[in-house]
Amino acid sequence: MAPPNDRKRRIQDTENSAATKSHDPDGGIARTAKKPKVDDGRSIFVRSLPPGVTNESLTDFFSEYFAVKHATVVVDQETKESRGFGFVSFADADDARDAKAALDKKEWDGRRIRIEVAEPRQRNADEADKRPGKGREAFQRPSTKLIIRNLPWSIKTSEQLSKLFLSYGKVIYSDLPQNKGKLKGFGFVTIRGRPNAExxxxxxxxxxxxxxxLAVDWAVDKATWDKQQDDDEDDEDDEDDDEDMKLVDEMDEEKETQKPKRELMTDNSSTVFVRNLPFTATDEQLKSFFGHFGTVRYARVVMDKATDRPAGTGFVCFVDNEDAKSCIINAPRRAPPTAGGVKHSILQDENADPSGKYTMDGRVLQVAQAVNKNEAANLAENSLAQRRQKDKRHLYLLSEGAIGNSPLRGLLTDAEVRMRTMSAQQRKKLVEKNPMLHISLTRLALRNIPNDMGAKELKELARKAVVEFAKDVKEGRRQPPSKEENARDGKDAKDKEKDRKQKRKGIVKQAKIVFEDNKGSKVSESSGAGKSRGYGFIEYTSHRHALMGLRYLNGHQLDGNNGRKQRLIVEFAIENAQVVKRRQEAEKTARKPKKDDADASDEEDDEEEEVPEQKQKKQKGKKPKGNLNKGPQVGTKAKPPKEGDVDEKKKPADAKEAIQQKLIARKRQVRKKKAVARGKA
Known part of the structure; x- marks a missing residue:
C-alpha cells in the first residue's frame, strides 16, 4: 500500500486535474463532471449490499479503510430504492486492488458483500472515433436486429420464428424471450446484411x-429504449445502470436482495365488493342499482378471463365514504350453516332481504368492504388452504394433470386428448360413487408407458423428473410449488426430509409396472413370463416431490420399441382406504425379524396383488374363483374342521397359530396356480 503522504498528494493532484477538466472554456460545467467514470482500475463494483444503503453510508464504510473519491449506489428508476449493488472510486488503482483483497466477503449488517474491480467501458461516440481501422467501422455498423411483436402462440420455438425470415437473407440469430416459462409474445431476429434486414x-x-x-421494427439496446420511454431520466443513473448490464446476469444468480414491488396506494374505504350478481348484469345496470344508496363514482362487473363473460362479482365505488359504510352495514348477512342432514332449498329465501334493496333480478346480493389486490390474493390463498384441509379425501387433486388449454394440448393427437378426457370423467365418477376411495398425496398413476420399459427404468425416470423440474425452475421455465402446496406435507416435512438424507434414502419409494400373461392374468415382472399392460405406479417420499414429478412427466414424450412416440398420462393415484391400511400393516409386520410374521407379510402382499385381478375378471364377465379374504377358493376342497377348533378360538395363542397356518396354505395355493399358468404358457 502506498504511504499516506504520497496518497494524499495524489488525491490533491487528481482532484485539481478533475476540476480543471470539468469546466469548459466558456466557464460552464462540462457534461463529463456529471457522470462518474470507471477507468484505470480505480473503481470497484460492490454487490450484495444491505437494504437501505445510501451513497453516504457506502462512502463512510469504505472511507474507514481507504481514501474514497466517489461512491454511488445504483437505485431503481421507478422506486428510487437500492438495487443491492453500487460503485466506489478511489484515488489510485492500488487502493482499489487493496480494497478488493481486504474487504471482499466482509460482513456488513448481516450481509457478506462481494467486490470486483470494475472495468471501463468504451461507450461514448468520442471514444469510438478514436478506434482505428476495421474496429471503428464495426462499431459504427448499423444494426440488423429486428423485434417482432404480436406473435401468435403457435410460434413456440426460435426455429419457427426464423422460418418467417429465411427467404430474405441468412438468419444469424433468433430468440423468443420467456417469463417464468411462458412466452412473452414477441421475439428478436438478426439478419445478415442491412439491405436484407430492410x-x-x-x-x-x-x-x-x-x-x-405481425409488428416488425428495428430493435434497440436497453439504454436507448429506456431513454425513449423517459427523456427526463437522470444521466448519472443512466450511466450507472448501463455500466452494470454486463454483470446483471451473474448478479441475479447470487442475488439475495429481491427487488421490492411497487405497491399502489389505493384508498378502498369508499369501494364495496359485490357477490352473487346476475350473469347478465352490466356496468351501467350495476351503477344504476346502487344509486339509491348514494352517489356512485363508478361500477365495474368482473369478467372471467377464461370465458370473457361476467364472473358474478363486481365493484362499486361511492363518492362519499359514509354511503359505502351504510351500504355494507345494512346489507343482508349470509345464513349460518345448518345442522348436518338438513337439506337446503334451491329457492331464494324471501326473508333474507325483506326490504328488497339488495335483490337484483331475483338474486340477493352480498356486499363487503373491498380490499387491495395483495390482500385479496392472501385471503383467497388462505381460504383455499382451509378448504383443502377439510377435504380429507384430497379430491382437489383430481384436476392435477389436466391439460386444459395449455400449450401441451397442441402437441397431443386427437386420440390422446380423448383418452385424457375419458380418464378424467371416469376418475370423477369413481370417487363420487365410493366414499372409501381417496386421492393419494404421494403415489402417481402413469399410463401410455412404452411396452419395453421396466420398473428399473421407470424408477430412474421418476428420479430424473424431480431433478429436471428443479432445473427448469432455476432457469425460469417453470413455476415452483406454491407455499400452500409445500405445506401439504405437514409441519414435520423438513424433519422427515432431513432424516431421509441422513439415512441416504432416495426420493422414490417404489416404481412398478403392471404385467400380464397370455391369459390376461397379472404376473410379476420378475417372472419374465408376461408383457406390460402399459400402466404403472410411482410412489415418492413426499407430496412436494410427487407434485414436481407429475408436472414434469405429464405429457413427457418417450420412444417406444416400435419407434412410435408416446406421451405419458400422469395423475395422482386413486387408493382404497382399506387396501392402504392393509399395506401399511404389512410393512410394519415385514420390519419384524420373526419368520412367521415375515411369512404373513408376504401372504398379504400376494393377497393384494390378487384382489385387483379378481375385479378385472368381474369386469370381463368371468366368474371369480373365490375370495381370498374369506375362506377357501371355489373349486378347492375345504379342509374338515379340526377337533377343538371352538376351544382354540378362545385361546389367543392357538388362534394366532391357526390363522398363520391358513395364510400359509393360501399362499401355497396361489403359488401353485401361478406355476400351472406358467407351464401352460
Whole structure:
C-alpha cells in the first residue's frame, strides 16, 4: 500500500486535474463532471449490499479503510430504492486492488458483500472515433436486429420464428424471450446484411400469421429504449445502470436482495365488493342499482378471463365514504350453516332481504368492504388452504394433470386428448360413487408407458423428473410449488426430509409396472413370463416431490420399441382406504425379524396383488374363483374342521397359530396356480 503522504498528494493532484477538466472554456460545467467514470482500475463494483444503503453510508464504510473519491449506489428508476449493488472510486488503482483483497466477503449488517474491480467501458461516440481501422467501422455498423411483436402462440420455438425470415437473407440469430416459462409474445431476429434486414422489415411487417398481424421494427439496446420511454431520466443513473448490464446476469444468480414491488396506494374505504350478481348484469345496470344508496363514482362487473363473460362479482365505488359504510352495514348477512342432514332449498329465501334493496333480478346480493389486490390474493390463498384441509379425501387433486388449454394440448393427437378426457370423467365418477376411495398425496398413476420399459427404468425416470423440474425452475421455465402446496406435507416435512438424507434414502419409494400373461392374468415382472399392460405406479417420499414429478412427466414424450412416440398420462393415484391400511400393516409386520410374521407379510402382499385381478375378471364377465379374504377358493376342497377348533378360538395363542397356518396354505395355493399358468404358457 502506498504511504499516506504520497496518497494524499495524489488525491490533491487528481482532484485539481478533475476540476480543471470539468469546466469548459466558456466557464460552464462540462457534461463529463456529471457522470462518474470507471477507468484505470480505480473503481470497484460492490454487490450484495444491505437494504437501505445510501451513497453516504457506502462512502463512510469504505472511507474507514481507504481514501474514497466517489461512491454511488445504483437505485431503481421507478422506486428510487437500492438495487443491492453500487460503485466506489478511489484515488489510485492500488487502493482499489487493496480494497478488493481486504474487504471482499466482509460482513456488513448481516450481509457478506462481494467486490470486483470494475472495468471501463468504451461507450461514448468520442471514444469510438478514436478506434482505428476495421474496429471503428464495426462499431459504427448499423444494426440488423429486428423485434417482432404480436406473435401468435403457435410460434413456440426460435426455429419457427426464423422460418418467417429465411427467404430474405441468412438468419444469424433468433430468440423468443420467456417469463417464468411462458412466452412473452414477441421475439428478436438478426439478419445478415442491412439491405436484407430492410427487405424483411418491409415484407413481414403487417403480415397475418394465424390470425395475428405481425409488428416488425428495428430493435434497440436497453439504454436507448429506456431513454425513449423517459427523456427526463437522470444521466448519472443512466450511466450507472448501463455500466452494470454486463454483470446483471451473474448478479441475479447470487442475488439475495429481491427487488421490492411497487405497491399502489389505493384508498378502498369508499369501494364495496359485490357477490352473487346476475350473469347478465352490466356496468351501467350495476351503477344504476346502487344509486339509491348514494352517489356512485363508478361500477365495474368482473369478467372471467377464461370465458370473457361476467364472473358474478363486481365493484362499486361511492363518492362519499359514509354511503359505502351504510351500504355494507345494512346489507343482508349470509345464513349460518345448518345442522348436518338438513337439506337446503334451491329457492331464494324471501326473508333474507325483506326490504328488497339488495335483490337484483331475483338474486340477493352480498356486499363487503373491498380490499387491495395483495390482500385479496392472501385471503383467497388462505381460504383455499382451509378448504383443502377439510377435504380429507384430497379430491382437489383430481384436476392435477389436466391439460386444459395449455400449450401441451397442441402437441397431443386427437386420440390422446380423448383418452385424457375419458380418464378424467371416469376418475370423477369413481370417487363420487365410493366414499372409501381417496386421492393419494404421494403415489402417481402413469399410463401410455412404452411396452419395453421396466420398473428399473421407470424408477430412474421418476428420479430424473424431480431433478429436471428443479432445473427448469432455476432457469425460469417453470413455476415452483406454491407455499400452500409445500405445506401439504405437514409441519414435520423438513424433519422427515432431513432424516431421509441422513439415512441416504432416495426420493422414490417404489416404481412398478403392471404385467400380464397370455391369459390376461397379472404376473410379476420378475417372472419374465408376461408383457406390460402399459400402466404403472410411482410412489415418492413426499407430496412436494410427487407434485414436481407429475408436472414434469405429464405429457413427457418417450420412444417406444416400435419407434412410435408416446406421451405419458400422469395423475395422482386413486387408493382404497382399506387396501392402504392393509399395506401399511404389512410393512410394519415385514420390519419384524420373526419368520412367521415375515411369512404373513408376504401372504398379504400376494393377497393384494390378487384382489385387483379378481375385479378385472368381474369386469370381463368371468366368474371369480373365490375370495381370498374369506375362506377357501371355489373349486378347492375345504379342509374338515379340526377337533377343538371352538376351544382354540378362545385361546389367543392357538388362534394366532391357526390363522398363520391358513395364510400359509393360501399362499401355497396361489403359488401353485401361478406355476400351472406358467407351464401352460
Amino acid at each position: 427487405k424483411a422489415l418491409e415484407a413481414v411487417n403487417g403480415k397475418i400469421v394465424d390470425g395475428r398481424p
